[in-house]
Amino acid sequence: MPRLVEHGVAGRISRQDPTVWGPAAESEAAVRLGWTRLHETSRDLVEPLRELRAELAAEGIDRVVLCGMGGSSLAPEVVSGTAGAQLVVLDATHPDQIQRALDGDLAATVVVVSSKSGSTVETDSQRRAFEAAFTAAGIDPASRIVVVTDPGSPLQQAAQEAGYRAVFEADPNVGGRFSALTAFGLVPAALAGVDVEELLDEAAAVADVFAEDTEANPALVLGAALAGTSPLRDKIVISDAGSGLFHLGDWAEQLIAESTGKDQTGLLPVVADPGAPELAEPVASDVLPVLLTALTDEPEDGQPDESGGQSTEVTVAGALGGVFLLWEHAVAVAGQLLGINPFDQPDVESAKAAARGLLESTPTPEPPAFTDSGVEVRTSSGPAAGATSVAEAVQALLDELDGDRGYLAVMAYLDREGPASTLLAGVRPGLARRTGRPVTFGWGPRFLHSTGQYHKGGPCVGAFLQITGTPSAVVDVPGREFDFATLIAAQAGGDAGVLAELGRPVLRLHVTDQDALAWLAGVLTGPAA
Template sequence: MTTLSFEAAGAARAAVDAHVPELVGDEVASRLVAQDPTLWGPDAEAEASIRLGWLNPGESSRPLLGQIAALREELAAESVTRVVLAGMGGSSLAPEVITRTAGVDLTVLDSTDPDVVAAALGERLAETVIVVSSKSGSTVETDSQRRVFEQAFTDAGIDAKSRIVVVTDPGSPLDAAAREAGYRAVFNADPNVGGRYSALTAFGLVPSGLAGADIETLLDDAEMTVEILRDDAPDNMGLELGAALGGTEPLRNKIVIVDEGSGLAGFPDWAEQLIAESTGKLGTGVLPVVVEAGAPEITSDAADILTVRIVPADSEALPEGNQVLVAGSLGAQMVLWEFATAVAGRLLHINPFDQPDVEAAKKAARGLLDATPEPTEPAFIDGSVEVRGPASLLGTANTLRGALTALLGELGPEGYLSVQAYLDRDRQAGLADIRADLAAATGRPVTFGWGPRFLHSTGQFHKGGPAEGVYLQITGRPATDVAIPDRPFTFGELISAQAAGDASVLADQGRPVLRLHLLNREEGVREIENVVRSLSAEGGNK
């Protein structure tokens, strides 16, 4: 039996009490489950009419279960037991949380960092199948990853087409190309579902099922949850959570999400991309801030922060202050948060299904790849770190500490800091610890994202949401570079263009951006960590 629970206190409870009666009166829940595209106004109707298939997860997904199980058995019989996923945004984050929660292995390749790509290529290639997930196939990261794996299989004497599985929309360019190439399998996802809502479509289920996760139970829970949420009732948890996310007055637009032993490994990261890309547009939206237990933001009394705690189903905890508590199984929670995000979009008066500002960074990156400009000179070098930023930001700073102090000085009373690390999230994983130290140093919410994957999630909010952020971009010289077959650029050049392109778009919008480039990754990370720790010690929990 699917179980869900929701509790709210403070501003969250006030938002529920204020908005849920009206949502019930407008029959929002039943209309949403009936896939009514008029819920978000006339400007959103065309897009919404082709983006609500996630509310009937079984229709397109249940027929896939037998096909996925059969393919997994075939591959296992050939001693192909390692699954690599090439995908970005929702196409990678959903399978990551599904497989981590299930305790099965899946190599998620959602990076263009050449060290990450080289490591994925260098591990058990003879036992590997790669799942290439893209709605159209035009995503540059995914296309590049497919190309390099196809070449690696061929070079190793392996029939490449027997080791490539594709997940895409029916009739897409990738669908046609994959079938013509004779790849091992092509799975079509429901085309009426956007990427960040695609957790329970082929995009989430194929790689997860091939890796060994119990996707049938996941789908069972999801379908039962849709039935629970269809009722126009005051205790509808989808309406309650949606009201808490998008209906506080004044809007608490920093949603701090913390996992407190829920067992849903990595769930806040999945919720982050869902909420940020769905709501951050037209100068409004809510910014999800994923934090660790005990983070400074959880106890903050700032007027723009709302805390959501993901707790175990048997938890007896109660919300404190301006907090929400949510519990439930993974399939149930995925549907709940998708539903609530759509409801929040209605309350925020935005279209929760488009992503108008994601393309800006992609376009800038493509321009840099085509033009290949000479790299800009750093403002100065401190140890292993090249520092770049406009004179209006850096002022007289000539040290790493001075540059960071200058950036943090740009934070307003309702601002946030976004740390963007275009590095290897396995080898440089410890860098993420600076998030909490920076939050302690500034007294403001801090997000941490690995590039380029965050471009497909919080990247939308950075450019489409309120102009409140300051941005710390960290890049680094890779140990090696990896060529991309039949492309005039390497992975090193691609990730460099993605970082520079996003920074230029932010700068063009007047957002403060400090760029740090590590000439030696290990040394540079240590230098940044040392400076941030000292700033944290001085700032305390202010």
């Protein structure tokens, strides 16, 4: 803290000084600091959004579907959920999820297509599917599509040529994961009925505080807590104890992982419940617990706190707009302390490129090494190559974990809104108890725009468990030579391939039905270490 104050880090970030993160990051930082003033610069969006929502309501259009990935979907999900507004967030390529969104009341639906460039394969495929569905229903697709993108992007040009209902330009000087208060965060939420002006007011109320170079600055405190410990406590276990902020941990997960997980360093966010095994005493030396709480006073003397008595190291509370800005400043500070550029994501593209290659070449699927109780096991040359059962394969992967610094990532390329979410609910904490190490859980391809960067660019101490399945629905991608089942399979295969090439231990398990998934969940949460 004294060094951060001495070097004026808080004030320099607020003044948009690109030199804070060193010469190597300067060119990138120079065009990525617009987020520090969004509480002022995004005001021009408020009235046009009110007018568009009123127009849509007058036409009986009140179902809002958001097609977007990463920063384009996570913040709107938090904003809408916190306000109790209904927003269908489609940040998936699983055919069952796509079909569920298409089966909604199209007569009452407006689709928000959010992408900085428009080239994101998930979002482009979703847009194509909705255009075809509107046309089949006798609805003019252009009248039902609203675009959020960067000025001059290919998507902006295509939207104008197609005559879409509205096009909102986001600040091009803001990266995706810092875009909560740009058009990417505000447009979907406002159309769903959220008062986004209040969100900007909440951020404005604390912006000057975060610019102060004092040890009382909460953004400096949080940034120092995240990245200023020695030795570094680089597993940030985030739990929510009644904050009232819907899925804020998922948004913070992307912000932290994608901003810091590079150059073989970084902070791994682990989204967990307050009673998670990672938070049981004694907390591991590389774990930093962060508790999200409501904006209230501390518990009265003699009263237990929301954490169940655990020794919470960091407590974060505040109104949502202010909390967005708090975390953004804190992660920027953490990047300075770690000596990395928090605004690039050099390893995100690798999995995308691998997926594109698989879509273009459509190779013959790799045969499983063996099948056990409806679960196909693919081990290649990984740690479980000699296994003959799922239990053996899983144990072989877990044996790869570093008992002092390692983590396990569970990557489920399944329908996160279907039965899988219930069947796998106990897997993350179960594996954490079994291994005694932090465990992350991500739905694919959603996590590729979040922890996927950390998996490939962060410290090489992870083990990776991929779970895939056979979709029920068959949904084509209009104008493409692949359907959504092929797309999600290519994304899973590409991700696993890149991890394996980087020397990360990967185990791939493919379930053939729900019964096999339920059985697998039991195997994964087997005996504790």
